Amino acid sequence: MRALTWHGKNDVRVDSVDDPEILNPRDAIIKVTATAICGSDLHLYDGLIPTMKAGDILGHEFMGEVVEVGANSPLKKGARVVVPFTIACGSCYHCGKHQYSACDNGLPADNQDIAQTLYGQPMSGLFGYSHMTGGYSGGQAEYVRVPFSDVGPIVIPDGVEDEKVLFLSDILPTGWMAAENAQIEPGDIVAVWGCGPVGLFAVQSAFLMGADRVIAIDQFPHRLELAKKFGAEIINFEQSAVYEALMEMTGGIGPDAVIDAVGLEAHGLFVDNVLDAIKTTVFLGTDRAHSIRQAIIACRKGGRVSMPAVYGGFVDKFPLGAFMEKGLTLKTGQTHVQRYMPELLNSILAGTIDSTFLISHRMSLEDAPKGYKMFHDNQNEVTKVVLKPGSVPDSAIAAE
Template sequence: MRAATFQGKGDIDVRQMPDPAIVNPRDCIIEVTSTAICGSDLHLYDGVIPGVAKDDILGHEFMGRVVATGKESTLEVGQRVVVPFTIFCGQCFHCSEQRYSNCDNSCPVEDQEVAEKAFGHPMAGMFGYSHLTGGFAGGQAEYVRIPYSDVVPLVVPEDIPDERLLFLSDILPTGWMAALNAEIAPGDTIAVWGCGPVGLFAILSAFQQKAGRVIAIDGVKGRLDMAEQLGAEPVNFHETDILDALKQMTGGVGPDAVIDAVGMEAHGFAIDNIADRIKQTVGIGQDRAHVLRQAIMACRKGGRVSVPGVYGGKADLFPLGALMQKGLQLRTGQTHVRRFTAELLDLIERDVIDPSFLISHRLPLDEAATGYRNFRDHQDEWIKVVMHP
């Protein structure tokens, strides 16, 4: 089969790779019909996530049709499914609490030690996202093996196009959970850093969850324009001091809750971010945490800090004093996708939301390298890339 593979920092190549096979009775194999490049994939592309090996198949946003099943799969050949990026067993303590991204059993034993050293505990498995999360082959391919197929995939209706359903795999539930973690009360003012795909869905979700105002912060005009179309008030960090602007916009109080939808590769020329970037470039640091620092400083006293943006290591100059002295709540985590898919699918079926507005470019899988390069380098135009194997 053809698949988009990692060949080194900034090097993606579509190559012939072995077809996946059933290895466990709970497995299934799907033929991929649509797959997307995620902002989190750029962390791998930029070489800042450890544990990515040459020839690893990338991609964790995908959907398709079942073509083979193990004896214990509950799926049938021909069914159409969206596959969450988090892999979970459905049986451990965390799965019983619907904390699917904290599953104890889905990361293979040989990779658990690496993750435990990095994070204190092993992580759940994830598709196409390094050996910190199991080294599972991803969905930017013609076919994918799906472990735990009796619980992981979401069977979806035949009459809704892929483009309206694909983002149930990751970024739509991620934006939704980001807003839920902000504990929005009706009328609240929410500030969202980052108007990429997750940030835009966090804005959409915040309004669905009854926010009164959403302030959108980014440095890319095209993204800010999309945020404004969703009803947010755009602020360009290249043109204004963000902390001052947020104080002025909230009468000196600060936002009720803040959402960091940027993560470990923050942009801009703030002094702390320049220092982080140097450390990241020379290999003595992993995270550029400027946005998280700024969000904590901006949030009102007693407010909430929600972090869907991906971080992978340690950060200097963390404003722990502000977090404690202001009495802020901090909530983070990889998304528990399947906890939210039924509710979000219902909103799609009832035409309350149509996630396909996000798609800016459609490419064949063979042009994956072009998609990655432009998605990173031309963010004003390349908002979201969907590929079709």
């Protein structure tokens, strides 16, 4: 089959690789009909996530048709399913609490030591996201093996287009959980750092959860305009000082809740960010954490901090004093996707949630390397790239 593989920093290629096989009675094989490039995939593209190996198949946002099942899988051949990016067993202590991204059995035994060394305890497995998270082949491919298929995939009704439900795999539940972790109350003012896909879904979710005002912060005009469509007020941090603007917009109190949807590759010529960038260049640091620092400083006293953004390692210059003195609460973590999929699917089918507004480009799987470079280099116009295995690549169209 054809699949997108990682070969080093800024080097991804579509290669011919072996077809996946059933390895466990709970497995299923999915023929991928739609997959997407996630903002966190760019961390892999930039070589910032450890334990990647040449030839690893990327991709954790995908859906498709069931073509083969293990003896203990409840899925039926021919069913259309969306697959959560978190790989969870459904029966351990954490899965019993619906904390699927903390599953004890999602990682193969050979991979658990890596995560335990870095983070103290292993997390759930993730598709296409390094050997630290299981070394599982991802869904930017023609076919993919889905472990624990009796726990993860959700069956999609006939007649529903792929693009309406594809983002149930990751970014929609992630944005929703980000807003939920912010513990939004009616009348709240919520500030969201980052208007990428997760940030935009967090904006939409915050309004649906009762926020009175949502303030979206970014530097890309098109992304800010998308946030405005949901009613958000905006701050372009290249044109305004964020802290001062937020104080003015909130009467000097600060937002009730803040959401960091940026993560370890924060942009901007800020002193702390420049120092972080230097440290990452000379391997003295891993993350550029300007957005979470700024969010903590701006949040009102007694407020809530939600951090759906991906961070990979250790962060210095963290405003721990401000965090403690202001009495803030922080909630974070990889998304418990399985917990949210049924409710969000119903909201999509009812028309309550707009799930397709951020798609900017549709491409063949064969054009995936071009899609990665476009997304990496032009984050204003390129908001979301959806890949279609089996469709005709742009190069073939041009040749005609």
